[in-house]
Amino acid sequence: MDINLKSTSTFKGLVSWVCLLFILCTASVAMVFAIMVLVSPGMTEYATDSVHQFAGSVPPYLEQGSDGVFHKAEPTDLAYEYGVKIASAVAVVLTALIFIFAFRRDRRAFEAVVARALGRVWVEVKLLILGPLVVFGMSLFGWTSTERCFLFSILGVLTVYFLCLDIGRNHRFFGHNIIHSILVRVNDYHAMTTFEQRAVRRLYSTIAMVVFLVVFGIFGYAVAVNFLYDHGQHARDKLALTVPLIALIGVIGTVWWYILALKRDLRDWNLLMAQITEMYGGDLNAVNHVPPTSNLYDCAMQLNMIRTGVQKAVEEGTKADRTKIELITNVSHDIKTPLTSVISYVELLKREPGLPEAAKDYVNILSQKAQRLNSIVQDVFEVSKAATGNISLNLEDLDIGRLLKQTFVEMDETIQRSQLQFRVDIPDAAMIVHADGPRLYRVFQNLIRNCTQYSLEGSRVYVALSAQAGVVQVSIRNISKTEITMNGEDLTARFVRGDQNRTTEGSGLGLSIAKSFTEACGGCFFVRTDGDLFIATVQFPLVERGGGEGLFSYEKSMGTPPVPSGAAPAPAAVPEPPLPEPPAGPNSPELKA
């Protein structure tokens, strides 16, 4: 639509513009005609004749007789003929004027385009065209030909029109000249990079060389022909031809040199691109071997330096990570040593006979807090290692449902103590995931412990395991004791606990550890809250097992399974060839025999 609109407007502008040119030309011709009539009234007929001659038509006052000779027409016919001619001329002029005015806006746009095109022409070229025009006009004064007068007037009007258009629209009429353009190019050249300059220099020198050789060939041939004029036809031709032949060889050689240089550049580009690809792929040892003579040598060296820099940064990054781990290890060691004393002496104190009741109570508190401090130190250590990706995983295929059941059995005491009701929905079908067993146990242990610590007393906790679309999902939902004021993202952050006053047991690292461990095993962990409902979800990709129950079917591996009476033996264990099927139809050969 847009393009259509634009093209119609351009077309309208073009029509209007052509009409304007036509009117200008007509007006100029009419003016010259009027001047001629005014200067010598007797020339009217002659001038009219000239107009007709100029237009290539037969004057109406001349009629072609039957003998083919023109003779004067009758005055009545003449008047009629003139009337028609003038009327049609007026109609044409009026139409043109209507077009000019109706489409003046489009015309101005079109004129701008024309002016822009004119602006691109060097002023020298314009002067070169103007000069002959002026000379031509001057020469007309010596002539008597009326057609030339008309031509001159038309050319003059058009020239003035275009000059006005150009000067009026283009502010740099004289500014855009050849010298200026050359200077601009030279400036551009200086602004170019060395590589660009070299390439441009090579291209231009090749073109210059080729042009020179061609000119040399042509001129040399001409000169040689002249000089050898006296040496006979045969010798002249043979000897003269050697000059263009040498030129041709020169041209071929130059082009060949250019192509070779271009090929060398291409090869170096390839080297650089290969290095970039390799570095992008993670190989920081990739080095390019661009020769020092190459145009791309600087670039290649810079790339090599970038490589060294990146390599160093990566090394420093790993070193920093290692330092961090070492720091954590040392700090946790330094905490553990005094903690050992604390725990040991608290234990000794506990067994001290004759302690007052109050002291026993205090000792018990000390013991609990020491144990808690111990578990916090362990958690900090583990979560820091997981966060820096520094844990060694032992990934294996395991049944997540079984793992959940085991977890619940292991945590039975904690669950019993919590007074919460656990509604556990674990399907019997095995759901195999690829994960680190002890770490995954820690994930669920933390989640269940979280429930027992932060759930509303007497509320229910729902644990559900499901698999769909290749994803195994464990969701644990519980009702929070206190209002949850944080979103899921914040809750999994380190050292965040549901209660802001931090009085409850726990390090505040449970969810963070669960998240880190799940993600380390290749799963997804997220936490969602809905009012007081707290939902933790663990997702793992389901491992499809081709061999069915391979890992978990103990019957095959044991050989003598206690099969319930009446059950058929496992068919898969007997790889015997299938028994021949009973004949299916009367055409069967067995039946005939």
Place this chain on the structure above:
Amino acid sequence: MENDGKNILVVDDDREIVRAIALTLEGEGYTVFKAYDGLEALDLVATKNIHLIIIDVMMPRLDGLSAIMRIREGKNLPIIVLSAKSENSDKVLGLSMGADDYVTKPFNPQELAARVKSQLRRYTSLGDINSQGENVILNGRLRFNLDEHVLYADDEPIKLTATETKIVELLMRSPGRIFPAEEIYSKIWNESAYSTENTVMVHIRRIREKIEINPSEPEYLKVVWGIGYKFEKH
């Protein structure tokens, strides 16, 4: 007391820890020698009749692992390593250097005392069992007598129910093998298992509490998460 006359060497650069361990062990009736670095420990081992060593890893002058290697050159006695490093690789390194047990700091003094007892029992009674040629399954500090159907830990009979005894026998017969709960169930109860794994799991937890020194970090009856249970080979 049974522990009288047993000399135990405690080596750690932290004097308070040494003292705490000494107090705990002396309460159990042992005689305790103290050393605060590896070289002192070597001197005491050479001059005194030491029956068991508890040694820290990170110490000045001579570190624990080097000391263990030197001691092992001349003597065969149980060594328990103390360390603040809880990494599995550290444990493996310590055990491969010739230690018999590995206890991470901070530890419960009672647990340490239990381990000391266990190690001493094994070292003193090992010869007798082998000479008797009884029909037994030996695994670390555990011994299952197949004739009596009794499990001994550190030579002391453990009170297990009939079902628990059957489970222990099944697992101890193939140490290292992983048994899914259904398999244990069908073998012990002689019925096929349908959603009854929980029963097995609960039994196994109870057994663990009876036989392990530290049931929360079992050494023998281990959970293989998501797969089953196994009896670790020692």
